[in-house]
Amino acid sequence: MTIVKSILVASFILLSSYYLYAGEKNEYADIRKNYENLIRNDIRAIPYINEYIKKAKKELDYPKLVQGYRDAVLYNPSEYKKLAYADSTIYAALRSKDDDLITYAYLGKGIVYYFSFKKFKPALDQYVKAYRYSKNTKNEYLKYKVIYHLGVVKSYLGYYEEAIDHFNECIAFFERKTKDKLHPNILYDHQRGYLNSLHQITICYGNLQQYSKADSIVTVALSNIADNKDFLLEKSYFFKSKGILKFYQDNYEGAIVDFHQSLPEIIKTGDFEWVSIIYFYLGKCYLKYDTEKSIRSFQKVDSIFNRHHFVVPRIRSNYEYLINYYKKEKDIGQQLYYTNQLLKADSLISKDFTYLSSKIHKEYDRQSLLDDKKYLLQTNHNRTLLTITFFVLTFIFLLLFILHYRKERNSTIKYKLLQEKFNAANSVEKGKGKSLIPVSVSKKMILSVEIIKELTEKLHAFEKNNEFIQKGLTQRKLALKLKTNTYYLSTFINETKGINFNRYIGEMRIHYITVLIYSHKKYLNYTIEALAEECGISTRQSFSDLFFEFNGMRPKDFIRKRKEEVDNS
Structure with a gap:
């Protein structure tokens, strides 16, 4: 748990940029002027950063490429993109072979793991790598930033004694640097590093139940920044620490006041960890006075847990x-x-x-x-089971109703289309089986005019006499019957009807039986097998499939709709 949230991450990157890139080329500096004063996660910076990165890649300037990727980490609002850019930073830094740049790169990735994802072990791995490269650095600020972050993760994992050693080193360094004559921005960041280290060491002492040490540090820190508006966030964290110490001293009313004083800035910076801890302690304080407020505070902790899974x-x-x-x-x-x-x-x-x-x-x-x-x-089983059963049955009922409604609607539409088809052919004698397939002679017809005329007359008679309902009718049998050969017959049907022999016979049979069903009531009482037999089709399934293919609905549905129409008439 740390003060260093968005403001610290931003100041860390900007300050390290000052150390490493104070002498960068004017053209790079000109690009960065477009966004360097924007706040963290401001997406308006991204187009300029992309331009910066593109230029650095083109010129194979790896130090500048490191800077570009680190800027992308700072200003990109997506946590996962931050992690991707952190990887790119490491790649560019390793290509630069500059230990300081490599240190910054690994430290940056650790910070992303730590602050954005709360993954402490991966963060610690990155900090350790950064530490290895920082051993020989002349950049003291960088060295102690690494030490600081190593201490933070160790504190989280419960190694408080080891973490205290880290923070004592940082406190000594940052406190000494705050007394040097430095540029105001650099001085400010060293002051912040000093306060952050003080805050972290109070956490360790608190967890070790060394409350007097923690209390004395908090008192000193608050006295140093009492009237300084530049450290409102730091002040909030120390008030938070003060509230926790008062809680353990049974000063619940005083703790509540301190917690409420600390919350606004901590919520504003997005530090959900400390917000959840503060609400937890508020809940424990309110247990002494107001049960409803206590439960509401505990429920806020649960809300944060659900949102962040931490x-x-x-x-x-x-x-x-x-x-x-x-x-x-x-x-x-x-x-x-x-x-x-x-x-x-x-x-x-x-x-x-x-x-x-x-x-x-x-x-x-x-x-x-x-x-x-x-x-x-x-x-709770029976109550849950009844509820589930009710919803499942309701869902099944609605599904069946919808399916039935859609089926009925489709059947009605198909039936009306067939009615229109019959009305269009009302000049045909009912039940005589006149083909609905038009005859057209192509100009490119390969048969002679005499053969075409002969086959036209014979096929007309074949259709008129409903001879197509003969079972087992094949193209060869029909050719023999018409006293022609299969080639002529096949060519004639293909050229004049636009379909092959089997489809021609199938359409004639289905049209024939459909007209019978529609025109004569007795066929409404026939079985599907009897109807198939009536039109010369060998099996029930073949008949049902052909009927559906040519009419768009099953024979049983057609019969049902026709019966409804007849009954209503």
């Missing part, structure tokens, strides 16, 4: 308070919800805080929580 060990008991409260209220639903939340919190703690998780005293051990969860789930 929790620190010290606020684990937040869920124990909520579980006990709703157990007394006999609210099984809420009790089960917060039990699940506690299990999730334990899982995260065990991953990121292995050292601490083994030392935390848990009033609710994991097995007990799992047993409670099982009991609550069983108690």
